[in-house]
Amino acid sequence: MNQKHTVIVTGGNGFIGTNLVQLLLESRQYHVINLDALTYAANPLSLEDLEGHPDYEFVKGSITDRQLIDSLFEKHKPMGVLNLAAESHVDRSILSADDFVQTNVVGTYTMLEAARMYWNTLPDELKQQFRFLHVSTDEVFGSLGEDGFFTEETPYKPQNPYSASKAASDHFVRAFHHTYGFPTIITNCSNNYGPYQFPEKMIPLMILNALSGKPLPVYGDGSNVRDWIYVEDHCKAVKLAFEKGKPGEVYAVGASNEQKNVNLVNQICSILDNIAPPIEVPQLRDRGLKSYAELINFVQDRLGHDHRYAIDASKVQRELGWKPEVGFETGLRKTVEWYLSNPKWVDQASGGSYGEWIEKNYAWRTKKEAE
Ligand SMILES: NC(=O)c1ccc[n+]([C@@H]2O[C@H](COP(=O)([O-])OP(=O)(O)OC[C@H]3O[C@@H](n4cnc5c(N)ncnc54)[C@H](O)[C@@H]3O)[C@@H](O)[C@H]2O)c1
Numbered sequence: 008m009n010q011k012h013t014v015i016v017t018g019g020n021g022f023i024g025t026n027l028v029q030l031l032l033e034s035r036q037y038h039v040i041n042l043d044a045l046t047y048a049a050n051p052l053s054l055e056d057l058e059g060h061p062d063y064e065f066v067k068g069s070i071t072d073r074q075l076i077d078s079l080f081e082k083h084k085p086m087g088v089l090n091l092a093a094e095s096h097v098d099r100s101i102l103s104a105d106d107f108v109q110t111n112v113v114g115t116y117t118m119l120e121a122a123r124m125y126w127n128t129l130p131d132e133l134k135q136q137f138r139f140l141h142v143s144t145d146e147v148f149g150s151l152g153e154d155g156f157f158t159e160e161t162p163y164k165p166q167n168p169y170s171a172s173k174a175a176s177d178h179f180v181r182a183f184h185h186t187y188g189f190p191t192i193i194t195n196c197s198n199n200y201g202p203y204q205f206p207e208k209m210i211p212l213m214i215l216n217a218l219s220g221k222p223l224p225v226y227g228d229g230s231n232v233r234d235w236i237y238v239e240d241h242c243k244a245v246k247l248a249f250e251k252g253k254p255g256e257v258y259a260v261g262a263s264n265e266q267k268n269v270n271l272v273n274q275i276c277s278i279l280d281n282i283a284p285p286i287e288v289p290q291l292r293d294r295g296l297k298s299y300a301e302l303i304n305f306v307q308d309r310l311g312h313d314h315r316y317a318i319d320a321s322k323v324q325r326e327l328g329w330k331p332e333v334g335f336e337t338g339l340r341k342t343v344e345w346y347l348s349n350p351k352w353v354d355q356a357s358g359g360s361y362g363e364w365i366e367k368n369y370a371w372r373t374k375k376e377a378e
Contacts, residue, residue, distance in 0.1 A: 011035070011036060011037055011038045011062060012036060012037050012038065012085075012086045012087070013037070013038040013039075013040065013083050013084065013085045013086060014031070014037050014038070014039060014040070014085050014086065014087045014088065014089060014249075015040045015042055015079060015080075015083070015085050015087075015088045015089070016028055016031070016039055016040070016041050016042070016088075016089045016091065017041075017042045017043065017070050017088070017089070017090050017091055017092035017118065018042075018043055018070075018090075018091035018092030018093060019039070019041030019042070019043050019054070019065075019091070020041065020043040020045060020049035020050065020051070020053055020054060020065075021043070021048055021049055021091065021092075021093075021095070021205075022048075022095075022199065022201075022203050022204040022205060022208075022238065023091055023142065023199055023238055023241060023242065024041070024043070024091045024092075025053040025054055025203045026201065026202070026203060026238045026239060026241075026242045027089065027091065027242040027245060027246070028041055028054060028057070028063070029054075030239070030242045030243065030246060031246065032057070032060065032062055032063060034246070035062075037062065038062045038063075038064075039062060039063050039064070040064050040066060040079060040083050040085065041054070041063070041064065041065050041066065042066045042068055042070065042075075042076070042079065042092070043065070043066075043067065043068075043092065044067065044068060044069040044070075044092070044110075045067055046094075046106075047205075047359075047360050047361055047364070048094075048095065048096075048205045050203070050205070050352060050355055050356050051355075052351065052352050052355050053203050053352070066079065069110070069114065070090070070092045070110065070114035070115070070117060070118050071109060071110065071113050071114045071117050072117075073117050073120075073121055076117065076118060076121040077121050077124075077125075080121060080122070080124075080125035081125075086133065086136050086137055086138075087136075087137055087138040087139065087140065087249060088118060088122050088138075088139045088140065089140045089142065089245065089249060090115060090118055090139065090140065090141045090142060091142045092110060092114060093107075093110055093111050093114075093173070093176075094106045094107045094110050094111060094169070094172070095169070096169070096205075096207055096208070097146075097167050097168075097169045097170070097309070098207070098309065099169075099207075100167060100168035100169035100172070101167060101168060101309070101310050101311075102368060104168035104169075104171075104172065107168055107169055107172040108172055111169075111172035111173055111175070111176050112172050112175045112176055112179075115141065115176035115179055115180065116176075116179050118139075119139065119179055119180065119183050119189070119191075122139050122189075123183060123187060123189050126189060126190075137190055138190050138191075138192060138249055138252075138254070139180070139183075139189065139190060139191045139192070140191075140192045140193075140194070140245065140248060140249045140252070141176065141177065141180045141191060141192070141193045141194075142194055142196070142245060143173050143176070143177050143193055143194060143195045143196070144170065144173050144195060144196060144197075145157050145195050145196065145197045145234070145259065145261065145316050145318055146165065146167070146169065146170035146173065146313065146316065147163050147164075147165050147170050147173050147174040147177055147195060148161045148162070148163060148164060148165075148195070148316075149163075149164030149165060149166050149170075149313065150166060150313035150314045150315060150316070151314065151315040151316065151317055152314070152315065153315070155317070156317045156318060156319035157195070157259055157316065157317065157318050157319065158259055158319045158322070159195075159256075159257045159258065159259050159322055163177070163178075166311055166313055167310075167311050167313070170313075177193055177195075180193055181193070181257075184254065184255040185255075188254075190254035190255075191254065191255065192248050192249065192252040192253075192254065192255075192256055192257075192258070193256075193257045193258070194244060194245055194248050194257075194258050194259075194260050194323075195257065195258070195259050195260065195318075196236065196241050196244070196259075196260040196261065196318075197233070197234040197235065197236050197260070197261035197262070197316055197317075197318045198233045198234060198235050198236065198316070199235075199236055199237075199238045199241050200235055200236075200237065200238065200338065200339070200342055201237050201238030201239060201338065201341070201342050201345075202238070202341075202342065202345040202349075203238075203352075204238070205356055205361075206353065206356050206357050206361070207361065207365065209268070209271075210271075210275065210339075210342060211342075211346060212224075213272050213275045213276075214275060214279070214342075214343055214346045214347075215346065215353060215357065216302070217275070217276065217279055217299040217302055218279070218283065218288060218347075219290065220285075220288075220290060220291045220294055220296070220302070221302070222302055222303075222304035223272055223276075223299070223302045223303045223304060224304055224306040225268055225269055225272055225303055225304065225305050225306065226268065226305075226306060226307075226308045226309050226312060227305070227307075227308035227309075227312060228269075228305065229267060229268045229269025229270075229272070229305060230267055230268070230269070230314075231267070231268050231312060231313070231314055231315065232265050232266065232267055232268075232314070232315040232316065232317070233265070233266060233268065233271075233315075233316055234261050234262070234263070234264060234265050234266075234316050234317045234318050235262065235264045235265075235266055235271070235335060235338075236260065236261055236262040236264065236331060237262065237331070237332075237333035237335075237338035237341075239332075239333060240262055240331040240332055240333055241260060243329065243332075244258070244260045244323055244327075244329045245260075247323075247327045247328070247329050248323070248327060251327050252327065253326075258322060258323040258326075258327070259318050259319065259320055259322065259323065260318065260320055260323055260329075261317070261318025261319075261320045262320070262331035262333075262335075263317075263318075263320070263331075264331075264335045265315075265317050266335075269303070272300075272303055273300055273303075274336075274339060275299075275339065275343065276298060276299035276300040276302075276303070277298075277300070278339060278340050278343045279299050279343060280298050280299055280300075282343065282344065282347070283347060285297070285298070285299060
């Protein structure tokens with residue numbers, strides 16, 4: 008068997024990171040060093056099955072810690088980095104962007120600079136192989152009207168503190184390629200859904216609120232549009248871009264699956280009505296709910312809420328041969344089922360500091376109350 012490639016994955020304990028680490032290990036091509044600070048968004052249970060795996064090592068630490076990162080390059084001599092560590096929740100960035108600037112901007116720069124210094128020391132053959140793949144978002148392009156799509160050529164126009172911090176990190180990555188010839192690749196992906204997503208994000212929030220009979224808060228009139236991709240499809244695109252992408256290139260990734268928020272919430276409710284009807288859930292039995300959709304509650308809109316995101320993914324399809332494999336209905340049902348079958352993971356993620364935080368910061372106000 009060929010020797011395995013050692014890679015550093017940052018943010019491997021988060022939602023996409025967990026799915027990506029699993030994919031890399033299943034391929035049996037990689038030895039994975041996972042550098043993760045284990046912030047509130049990480050769940051130690053996500054990767055607990057990998058304890059003792061011969062091709063997996065976990066390092067607790069921050070992508071802002073240059074000394075630690077230098078020591079990882081020195082010790083493991085990786086052939087690449089897949090940079091996912093980030094603060095990722097727009098609503099939190101609106102309350103305060105401090106951590107977003109630290110991790111997304113300073114952290115990405117620190118990873119880049121440490122990686123570049125290491126890359127400089129490599130012999131030519133290894134230098135040619137090395138890749139720094141930066142996982143980014145379509146939110147850096149701002150908001151679309153009713154028509155059109157984001158492509159790799161769309162000008163940057165971030166409109167909230169999260170997307171501004173991701174845009175800043177993308178610019179550093181691009182500049183490192185342009186200035187130093189450092190072999191970077193960027194993927195800008197649309198909204199992901201699937202197993203292991205932290206419960207503050209829309210899809211798990213709706214599933215878990217519904218199951219405990221809490222209101223389902225939908226921003227504004229629910230007409231904002233997001234383009235959803237199943238997380239495994241995204242991870243396959245990231246792996247392919249890392250292996251086959253051209254240094255300096257950018258790939259927009261999406262599954263052509265636009266949904267209005269309110270329609271998405273209705274679809275989640277109808278899956279739940281089907282597999283866990285309210286009448287069969289002990290704590291809801293006496294509520295007289297016929298459908299979870301009765302819990303939908305339109306709330307005051309998010310500040311500066313981008314109206315629509317949609318990706319034209321033809322470049323990654325054409326140049327790397329990627330295509331999404333999981334249809335939305337199947338993916339959404341799998342996701343709902345995953346949250347129903349993993350109560351221990353859900354309890355761990357929903358308790359502790361998150362439980363307190365959501366009580367304190369998320370006094371969602373109905374539109375009426377807000378007027
Ligand atoms: N979720 C999406 O829909 C989506 C879409 C496109 C791009 N992205 C990007 O993909 C990446 C992963 O997103 P996600 O949804 O998995 O995020 P997440 O919030 O679920 O996970 C982030 C992970 O990064 C870790 N982390 C945070 N700060 C760190 C630091 N300073 N040092 C080391 N680790 C740190 C956390 O502990 C956590 O494990 C992010 O860069 C995000 O911008 C996400």
